Amino acid sequence: MFWLHKKDILVAAVLLVVVSAAVFMSPSATPLSFIVYFCLALTIVIAAIGLIGVPLLSRKSLLPCVNMWQPRHIIGAVLIALPFGVAVCVMPLCVLDECPNMPLTPSRLLFSYIMIVALFAHCNFSQLGAWPKTIQCIIVGLIHISAVYYCQANIIKFDPQVVCGNETSPTVFNTSFASSFFIWEMLLDVVLSIILVGFLNYQFEAAFRMSFYGDVQARRDTQRMQIVRDQADWLLNNVIPVHAVESLKTDTKYR
Secondary structure: OEEEEEEEHHOOOOHHHHHHHHHHHOOOOOHHHHHEEHHHEEEHHHHHHHHHHHHHHOOOOOHHHHHOHHHHHHHHHHHHHHHHHHHHHHHOOOOOOOOOOOHHHHHHHHHHHHHHHHHHHHHHOOEEEEEHHHHHHHHHHHHHHHHHHHHHHHHOOOOOOHHHOOOOOOOOOOOOOOOOOHHHHHHHHHHHHHHHHHHHHHHHHHHHHHHHHHHHHHHHHHHHHHHHHHHHHHHHHHHHHHHHHHHHHHHOOOO
């Protein structure tokens, strides 16, 4: 169980670094909100590693309260949602009040890729309950679909002739990415991802519960066997005299 905590915190840190690196390497301008969020999220991860992960290496805990149900699920939900926060910071709303000077496709693709990573991040922290993680995954998926449809609606309303005037930007304003085929494909990907995440969470929780129950049952059986052994020794000591027991320890016959 200690290993799961350490591994899950490290996985959450790796996912945050990966999606943040994708944002920094994207051709679009890096939003200031993302930089602030990245610093805050990195601080949370470092604090979790320092206060929870490192003490577990010595089988100790600086904060015993984190092992309770509520704190454990709250901390896990926050660490799981870190990639989702990155996606929110780079969410393209496609509010085109002026003529766009760069393509919309890269930013929309980046947002969708990070949201897919955020969905599968809910498979992390396998020792947490399956239903809380699955419900949070469904909420993230609904936000993903809503954001894409909102951007699509703004693109449909956009009139290049009115906003751009005589300016022509066929490369910048490319509607192929906003086609209905992509929308339905994205919707199918999100739904299938949520179903897969929910199934994996259920399997992880079932395996964790079976492992925990097996350990508890083995401990109970050991205690029961020890009680039976003590009772047998007590009965033998009452039936056979002490000097006879001592004699039988060194000889097969009682003299």
